[in-house]
Amino acid sequence: MGVIMKSQGGGGGCGSGLAAATGCLLMLSLLLNVCLVREMMSPRKGLTWTEAAAREAEHAAAMHCSGHGTAYLDSSEGCECHSCYAGPDCSVFLADSCFAEADGGDPLFLEPFWRKHSASSAVLVSGWHRMGYSYSDQTTISKVLEERIRELHSVIGNAVTDGKFILFGVGSTQLIAAAVNSIFAPNSSAPAKVVASIPYYTLYRLQTQLFDSRDCDFKGDTAAWNGNYSGSTDQFIEFVTAPNNPDGQMNKAVLRGPNVRTIHDRAYYWPHFTAISSPDNEDLTIFTISKLTGHAGSRFGWALIKDEDVYERMKLYIQYNTLGVSKDTQLRALKLLEVVLRDGGRSIFEDGHRTMSKRWERLRDAMSVSDRFSLQKIPPERCLYFNETRDPTPAYAWVKCEWDEGQSCYEVLKSGKILGRMGSLFEAEDRYVRLSLIRSDDDFETLVTHLRKLAAAAEDGPKST
Amino acid sequence: MGVIMKSQGGGGGCGSGLAAATGCLLMLSLLLNVCLVREMMSPRKGLTWTEAAAREAEHAAAMHCSGHGTAYLDSSEGCECHSCYAGPDCSVFLADSCFAEADGGDPLFLEPFWRKHSASSAVLVSGWHRMGYSYSDQTTISKVLEERIRELHSVIGNAVTDGKFILFGVGSTQLIAAAVNSIFAPNSSAPAKVVASIPYYTLYRLQTQLFDSRDCDFKGDTAAWNGNYSGSTDQFIEFVTAPNNPDGQMNKAVLRGPNVRTIHDRAYYWPHFTAISSPDNEDLTIFTISKLTGHAGSRFGWALIKDEDVYERMKLYIQYNTLGVSKDTQLRALKLLEVVLRDGGRSIFEDGHRTMSKRWERLRDAMSVSDRFSLQKIPPERCLYFNETRDPTPAYAWVKCEWDEGQSCYEVLKSGKILGRMGSLFEAEDRYVRLSLIRSDDDFETLVTHLRKLAAAAEDGPKST
Numbered sequence: 012m013g014v015i016m017k018s019q020g021g022g023g024g025c026g027s028g029l030a031a032a033t034g035c036l037l038m039l040s041l042l043l044n045v046c047l048v049r050e051m052m053s054p055r056k057g058l059t060w061t062e063a064a065a066r067e068a069e070h071a072a073a074m075h076c077s078g079h080g081t082a083y084l085d086s087s088e089g090c091e092c093h094s095c096y097a098g099p100d101c102s103v104f105l106a107d108s109c110f111a112e113a114d115g116g117d118p119l120f121l122e123p124f125w126r127k128h129s130a131s132s133a134v135l136v137s138g139w140h141r142m143g144y145s146y147s148d149q150t151t152i153s154k155v156l157e158e159r160i161r162e163l164h165s166v167i168g169n170a171v172t173d174g175k176f177i178l179f180g181v182g183s184t185q186l187i188a189a190a191v192n193s194i195f196a197p198n199s200s201a202p203a204k205v206v207a208s209i210p211y212y213t214l215y216r217l218q219t220q221l222f223d224s225r226d227c228d229f230k231g232d233t234a235a236w237n238g239n240y241s242g243s244t245d246q247f248i249e250f251v252t253a254p255n256n257p258d259g260q261m262n263k264a265v266l267r268g269p270n271v272r273t274i275h276d277r278a279y280y281w282p283h284f285t286a287i288s289s290p291d292n293e294d295l296t297i298f299t300i301s302k303l304t305g306h307a308g309s310r311f312g313w314a315l316i317k318d319e320d321v322y323e324r325m326k327l328y329i330q331y332n333t334l335g336v337s338k339d340t341q342l343r344a345l346k347l348l349e350v351v352l353r354d355g356g357r358s359i360f361e362d363g364h365r366t367m368s369k370r371w372e373r374l375r376d377a378m379s380v381s382d383r384f385s386l387q388k389i390p391p392e393r394c395l396y397f398n399e400t401r402d403p404t405p406a407y408a409w410v411k412c413e414w415d416e417g418q419s420c421y422e423v424l425k426s427g428k429i430l431g432r433m434g435s436l437f438e439a440e441d442r443y444v445r446l447s448l449i450r451s452d453d454d455f456e457t458l459v460t461h462l463r464k465l466a467a468a469a470e471d472g473p474k475s476t
Numbered sequence: 477m478g479v480i481m482k483s484q485g486g487g488g489g490c491g492s493g494l495a496a497a498t499g500c501l502l503m504l505s506l507l508l509n510v511c512l513v514r515e516m517m518s519p520r521k522g523l524t525w526t527e528a529a530a531r532e533a534e535h536a537a538a539m540h541c542s543g544h545g546t547a548y549l550d551s552s553e554g555c556e557c558h559s560c561y562a563g564p565d566c567s568v569f570l571a572d573s574c575f576a577e578a579d580g581g582d583p584l585f586l587e588p589f590w591r592k593h594s595a596s597s598a599v600l601v602s603g604w605h606r607m608g609y610s611y612s613d614q615t616t617i618s619k620v621l622e623e624r625i626r627e628l629h630s631v632i633g634n635a636v637t638d639g640k641f642i643l644f645g646v647g648s649t650q651l652i653a654a655a656v657n658s659i660f661a662p663n664s665s666a667p668a669k670v671v672a673s674i675p676y677y678t679l680y681r682l683q684t685q686l687f688d689s690r691d692c693d694f695k696g697d698t699a700a701w702n703g704n705y706s707g708s709t710d711q712f713i714e715f716v717t718a719p720n721n722p723d724g725q726m727n728k729a730v731l732r733g734p735n736v737r738t739i740h741d742r743a744y745y746w747p748h749f750t751a752i753s754s755p756d757n758e759d760l761t762i763f764t765i766s767k768l769t770g771h772a773g774s775r776f777g778w779a780l781i782k783d784e785d786v787y788e789r790m791k792l793y794i795q796y797n798t799l800g801v802s803k804d805t806q807l808r809a810l811k812l813l814e815v816v817l818r819d820g821g822r823s824i825f826e827d828g829h830r831t832m833s834k835r836w837e838r839l840r841d842a843m844s845v846s847d848r849f850s851l852q853k854i855p856p857e858r859c860l861y862f863n864e865t866r867d868p869t870p871a872y873a874w875v876k877c878e879w880d881e882g883q884s885c886y887e888v889l890k891s892g893k894i895l896g897r898m899g900s901l902f903e904a905e906d907r908y909v910r911l912s913l914i915r916s917d918d919d920f921e922t923l924v925t926h927l928r929k930l931a932a933a934a935e936d937g938p939k940s941t
Contacts, residue, residue, distance in 0.1 A: 030495040037498055040505040047512035058523075061533050064598035065526035072525075072602060083606055084599070085807050087620045091612040117608035125603035129525035132604075134549070135533035136808055138590035138597025138815070141548055141773040143582035147556040155552045181646050181775075181798035188797060192687070218796045222657070223690045308606040308803035310646075331683045332653060333646035333798065337805045338773035342550050343601055350603070 061135050077102040079453055093453040111429045111458040113446040120449045121305030124362045134346045141338035151335025152179050159348040166355045168395045169280050171292040175315040176322035179336045183278055183299035183312035188218055193324035194272045195246055203246035204230040210437035212256045233265045247271045254279040257437050257445035258387045259405030278302050283363035285403045286394035304347045311344045367404035370448050370455055377463040385411045408446040420444045427465035526600050542567040544918055558918040576894045576923040578911040585914045586770030589827045599811045606803035616800025617644050624813040631820050633860045634745050636757040640780040641787035644801045648743055648764040648777035653683055656692055658789035659737040660711055668711035669695040675902035677721045698730045712736045719744040722902050722910035723852045724870030743767050744871055748828035751859035751866045769812045776809045832869035835913050835920055842928040850876045873911040885909045892930035
């Protein structure tokens with residue numbers, strides 16, 4: 012090229028004079044123009060088959076839902092609005108028909124965290140990703156994900172994983188079924204008695220009753236058996252939930268003895284909700300990402316299991332039940348835990364804890380105008396993770412209606428347009444209602460507004476009896 | 477800008493003469509360069525938070541595994557090699573220790589299809605995608621996906637969905653458990669008798685036995701009950717699998733009567749494997765994507781259910797078992813079915829059928845050198861989807877060892893370095909072995925090579941007795 016240009020000598024070439032120099036520069040500049048345009052027209056560097064999917068996701072994410080809804084990639088028509096909001100962009104507030112939704116435990120309080128960390132938490136799944144039943148080691152458990160889980164517990168200090176087997180399940184829900192059915196070796200004696208301390212998460216009972224196994228029967232409140240079981244050859248399976256759902260208490264095992272096995276449900280044992288006072292080191296403990304990262308929709312949980320035989324039996328149960336857990340979900344859980352672990356959990360737990368404390372403060376404030384409602388009391392504890400003493404900030408308010416109003420607490424709240432979960436669903440008295448505090452900001456705002464009105468009705472309402 | 481340029485008058489400006497014109501062009505060209513460079517330095521248009529995930533996926537996909545392995549996004553260290561291959565890029569063929577893997581049903585024969593359709597089948601999952609337990613209609617079932625499934629059955633013609641309820645499960649595996657436990661209303665009479673026709677998919681028995689419900693007992697071969705059940709008040713649940721796993725036969729229900737319910741497992745009723753002779757229109761039929769798109773690792777299946785009560789009971793079972801199916805998986809299944817439906821299934825079923833017919837041809841050819849082995853025989857049928865008469869091309873070869881060699885057929889094949897699944901695992905005689913024909917090309921090549929050698933050993937081996 013240089014040779015050709017040289018041979019052109021005078022004229023518009025690169026020989027001599029201002030005009031020539033200008034001409035020469037022009038040529039170079041035009042050449043650069045051509046190169047740059049070609050570069051821009053060429054496919055984006057390195058992005059080929061993924062670009063359409065990436066664009067599609069950004070398109071959905073960019074839809075304007077006024078902060079009161081979300082357009083998902085698989086939404087059938089644009090924005091899906093939070094309760095009490097409507098319209099194509101969720102901008103219409105339905106003041107009149109607006110009930111505060113505080114029943115279900117959808118953990119959307121962490122959604123803002125994931126939006127803030129959108130780049131690091133996104134996953135692109137290829138069409139050929141892990142089509143087979145197993146990973147390359149012939150198991151249905153991703154070893155990389157298992158390692159991240161061990162690392163997470165070690166960093167947070169909420170569980171000992173050394174010397175434990177880890178099993179994955181389709182949410183802690185499936186692991187609960189697997190544990191109940193596997194914790195004792197099969198035998199021909201009487202069915203094991205499954206118990207839990209009132210108030211307890213109703214699934215323990217519902218599942219065991221519906222699946223109706225010959226190996227176990229649900230037998231109600233643990234307290235009813237305390238003192239009545241020793242010396243008996245009956246086998247007991249005790250659920251120990253800490254923090255407890257619904258009331259946030261740090262329950263401990265009640266029954267003891269050679270025929271007692273405990274299943275520790277620690278779904279809520281994360282620094283969002285409670286001080287991490289000591290690492291769990293039980294025989295069988297169940298965790299889930301639902302209340303850790305907030306991804307309840309992904310259905311992913313795990314169990315830490317000391318005894319190899321129990322582990323093998325639970326593994327078989329999960330195998331025969333669903334052939335393991337979706338590989339798509341395992342990939343996503345891996346990505347999410349990697350984001351959590353990047354700074355040892357600081358961002359997510361500080362964010363989550365800040366949200367929960369603010370919500371508790373506002374909830375107490377809203378209720379403080381009268382003595383109509385009261386809340387559970389849980390003593391503060393030293394948190395090894397945050398290295399300070401903290402008040403607990405449980406996922407649920409366990410509300411007691413203090414006045415004798417001639418109707419259940421659920422009905423009292425409902426009359427004030429608040430939908431909670433009635434105490435009887437936890438085998439507790441109807442003076443109690445569980446209110447979910449982990450839902451979206453919109454749901455929480457509505458809840459506080461309605462609760463304040465209801466508590467303020469104290470001035471005119473009947474007095475405590 | 478134009479004004480400034482004009483005011484510069486003569487000199488190198490845009491006034492007059494060739495030099496001036498050159499200067500003017502130079503300025504424009506330089507300006508264009510500045511613009512182009514700025515444009516290139518700016519973030520890629522429209523791609524912001526998704527780009528890192530897209531790049532990461534392309535990086536993994538670009539790893540060179542010599543066509544004998546895959547590097548997945550969650551692979552711990554580069555390529556994961558197919559059996560018989562090793563080395564960092566899977567280029568080392570382990571001839572000596574190489575067994576043909578023909579046991580499991582990993583449907584990797586469709587992997588090339590998805591690689592070919594990489595752009596349309598990729599999905600980018602955002603960190604905040606569907607964190608809640610339910611969709612906006614408070615169910616755990618994506619209505620968009622349900623619609624695609626109805627469309628698919630209507631296009632393929634393999635099932636009537638009008639007037640049917642659709643329920644999703646974590647693979648057909650979970651739906652089988654749900655169906656067995658829900659098909660009869662709970663009652664206090666004797667447990668229902670669960671039966672299947674030998675040879676049958678062993679999970680039917682294993683699951684029912686392990687879960688050990690008071691409501692049903694596995695009672696073996698259907699044929700043993702035929703003729704012995706009418707008049708009895710016993711309840712029967714009959715599994716009808718068509719095409720059948722392992723032998724590909726189009727089984728039909730055997731038992732009839734008011735106390736008989738049937739569960740139709742139609743995992744293999746797709747044009748890859750069999751002629752679509754008429755649409756399924758049974759009371760309860762189970763399908764899965766595992767053998768349709770080949771995504772066994774995603775664990776996604778569905779049931780078509782006529783009776784509303786049965787549907788409600790099965791829904792409850794799935795709810796208490798796993799709180800539904802992963803939303804990540806439902807998103808991915810939606811994307812995959814959209815690719816399948818783009819041309820009414822033509823590409824995937826033509827591709828899949830071509831692969832399966834070629835494999836069957838080569839399998840028959842390899843076995844034809846002797847009479848040591850024989851294969852199942854299934855008559856050709858008219859396929860409504862392809863509108864022609866076709867020989868079936870089942871997912872599995874149901875091989876009979878014709879010689880009396882003093883050992884099981886499984887051992888005979890193993891001695892020739894072929895790992896199948898022994899007949900006894902399907903409650904059949906040990907003269908049978910199931911060989912999977914739906915695995916990767918590498919696995920199939922090894923299978924054919926070893927099978928040819930084994931069949932050729934006919935010349936020296938013992939003769940049929």
